[in-house]
Amino acid sequence: MKRNDVDLTGRTFYDLNVKCRHNEKLYNETAWVCKCVCGNITYATTSQLLHGKKKSCGCRRKRTPANALDLTNKQFGKLRVVERAGISKDGRALWLCHCKCGNTIVTNATSLRLGDVKTCGKCLVDERIKHAREDLMTNKTIDGVQVPLLTKKVRSDSGTGHKGVQRRVRKGKEKFEAYITVKGKRKYIGTYSKLDDAIKARKDAEKEYFEPYIKALKEKERKQK
Secondary structure, three states: OOHHHOOOOOOEEOOEEEEEEOOOOEOOEOEEEEEEOOOOEEEEEHHHHHOOOOOOOOHHHHOOOOOOOOOOOOEEOOEEEEEEEEEOOOOOEEEEEEEOOOOEEEEEHHHHHHOOOOOOOHHHHHHHHHHHHHHHHHHOEEOOEEHHHHHOOOOOOOOOOOOOEEEEEEOOEEEEEEEEEEOOEEEEEEEEOOHHHHHHHHHHHHHHHOHHHHHHHHHHHHHHO
16 A cells, blocks of 8 residues: 555544544645644654654744753852753753843753853843942042043044044034033034044143043052952
8 A cells, every 4th residue: 555545533642642643745745733742733744754754833942851950040150040941942941041230031950050040141241231330439549530441442423433522513614613521511622624633632731631640540550450
């Protein structure tokens, strides 16, 4: 009897029970309407069923294997495992974890057990930002001035490409204004017809207003070594 003539109606293959022949072919082969143990209806070809290539509607991939380790409620670094979250594309068990910072993350069991993943990742970034802010306020501030910010690069949306210099057009004439900010207060330096003159004025102001703080920080760091 040819394979296409085999009647699989009523037979069970793993989690699939064959209900009837499908009215359309799949992959140029006779197909069958099957009911999975989970209740879903799916379709499978004769060869898929006979050779065990299709064992369920797909729900098997989401089930926890009988021999799988149960990591529920276990602690890995800052992560507490909450529940199973399926499997990855390469077949690894995935787990939903709560981080101490309040965030959640889904990661695989191997990474947890080996210690490759100990936090959600976001909290580490937040901690680094917090540490950098505390270091700036505590160790790199002189007389209320956060010294590293004095040499911060010009913003990408600057119209002149130079910090503290703005382009203005008044009555059809192009002008360049120079200014400098010290202790939160903006000081006007001057308005110039040429960009180079405005840049020079700004640099001269930096030497006058910024250099004392920069030198003071260097001296402070030298004494701390």
